[in-house]
Amino acid sequence: MRVLLTGGAGYIGAHVAVALLARGHDVVILDNFSNSKRAVLERIERIAGRAMPSYAVDLVDLSATADVFEREAIDGVVHLAGLKAVGESVEQPFRYYRNNLIGTLHLLEAMQRFGVSVLVFSSSATVYGDVSAPPFTETMPTAPTNPYGRTKRMIEQMLEDIAESRADVSFIALRYFNPVGAHESGLIGEDPAGAPNNLMPYVAQVAVGRRERLYIFGDDYPTPDGTGVRDYIHVMDLAEGHVRALEFAAERRGYDVFNLGTGRGASVLEVVRTFEAVSGREIPYVFAPRRPGDVAVSYADPSKAERLLGWRATRDLAAMCRDAWRFQVRHPYGIDVGTAAKGERS
Numbered sequence: 413m414r415v416l417l418t419g420g421a422g423y424i425g426a427h428v429a430v431a432l433l434a435r436g437h438d439v440v441i442l443d444n445f446s447n448s449k450r451a452v453l454e455r456i457e458r459i460a461g462r463a464m465p466s467y468a469v470d471l472v473d474l475s476a477t478a479d480v481f482e483r484e485a486i487d488g489v490v491h492l493a494g495l496k497a498v499g500e501s502v503e504q505p506f507r508y509y510r511n512n513l514i515g516t517l518h519l520l521e522a523m524q525r526f527g528v529s530v531l532v533f534s535s536s537a538t539v540y541g542d543v544s545a546p547p548f549t550e551t552m553p554t555a556p557t558n559p560y561g562r563t564k565r566m567i568e569q570m571l572e573d574i575a576e577s578r579a580d581v582s583f584i585a586l587r588y589f590n591p592v593g594a595h596e597s598g599l600i601g602e603d604p605a606g607a608p609n610n611l612m613p614y615v616a617q618v619a620v621g622r623r624e625r626l627y628i629f630g631d632d633y634p635t636p637d638g639t640g641v642r643d644y645i646h647v648m649d650l651a652e653g654h655v656r657a658l659e660f661a662a663e664r665r666g667y668d669v670f671n672l673g674t675g676r677g678a679s680v681l682e683v684v685r686t687f688e689a690v691s692g693r694e695i696p697y698v699f700a701p702r703r704p705g706d707v708a709v710s711y712a713d714p715s716k717a718e719r720l721l722g723w724r725a726t727r728d729l730a731a732m733c734r735d736a737w738r739f740q741v742r743h744p745y746g747i748d749v750g751t752a753a754k755g756e757r758s
């Protein structure tokens with residue numbers, strides 16, 4: 413298939429691009445580079461040993477989006493473009509609704525105009541909120557607790573409604589749990605701007621000496637060691653899940669939703685200890701108050717994806733930490749930033 417990847421220069425998108433190219437699909441990248449670097453494109457090509465077209469386009473610009481479909485004969489879309497920081501979405505809800513909802517509506521409009529009917533969408537486990545107990549299954553009620561999560565749930569509902577009204581489309585929403593790690597080449601990986609919001613990149617930056625210590629948010633959760641438990645999934649397992657979902661979507665019609673997780677939870681302290689073991693570095697940490705909005709435990713029931721997509725995660729927490737560490741060591745201050753450009757150490 414010739415696949416349009418929106419947000420394809422981002423953390424997950426770059427890994428999905430590599431997985432699609434490895435499987436023999438063609439990839440076209442659309443990204444506005446609001447949270448990614450153009451240098452990533454050349455790295456994807458280097459890993460894949462193949463070139464791919466890319467477009468610096470914002471999905472909120474409908475005519476520029478439609479132009480990409482005009483130029484490229486697209487068979488299917490993997491839609492990853494979006495803003496994703498929970499805290500920022502509480503501060504700037506308008507920006508999140510505008511970017512994520514209008515961007516998606518424009519993409520769907522362009523797809524309809526050019527007769528493209530297959531779409532895989534990046535949703536999130538955050539849609540489950542805190543009303544059900546894990547493991548989360550796709551049929552459980554959803555209750556997102558912040559604007560970011562609500563954009564994900566609203567887009568799922570849009571896709572479901574459109575698929576209900578039209579016999580020709582095939583849409584799949586993938587609810588990611590906690591993607592971490594990097595491609596094993598160490599050429600692409602998670603490269604956040606500023607201080608990382610998420611655990612694994614923060615731990616990696618402490619290990620490499622870019623930050624002094626980790627703040628562990630909460631030591632009194634009802635978990636075995638008191639720290640939060642999450643279903644960390646290797647980004648390459650996640651990427652391979654997209655390939656399966658896209659191929660599945662191309663063979664059928666309608667709307668469906670799948671969890672992508674391992675089904676196993678790990679605590680913050682377990683992540684820290686595993687990272688220390690694979691990196692050989694000490695990770696100094698202090699306990700800090702709970703982060704508002706965090707749940708104690710989140711992990712997937714991934715059995716639906718295994719049953720229908722024939723996909724399951726195969727890489728363990730040690731592999732996730734090892735690959736995250738390889739990327740961090742090669743790019744202590746991020747892709748395209750020399751170690752001289754320090755300035756930040758907190």
Ligand code: NAD
Nearest residue numbers: 419422423424444445446447448470471493494496534536
């Ligand atoms: P990312 O920020 O690295 O990638 C998103 C990409 O989309 C970026 O390259 C950004 O420049 C681009 N983008 C944003 N708005 C755009 C727009 N209007 N037009 C064109 N490009 C735009 O984030 P990621 O971690 O790779 O996440 C990818 C997707 O997966 C997002 O939709 C995110 O919400 C979802 N997701 C991520 C996680 C996670 O923990 N990383 C968890 C669940 C779901």
Ligand code: UFG
Nearest residue numbers: 536537538609610611612614627628629640642680703706
């Ligand atoms: N944590 C720390 N210190 C940090 C960062 C995180 O202790 O500096 C803890 C958190 O409290 C939590 C765990 O590490 O217990 C994981 O936190 P992340 O921020 O890495 O991940 P979240 O589960 O909070 O959020 C992720 C994505 C969201 C998505 C959500 C879905 O970042 O976009 O999963 O469950 F909505």
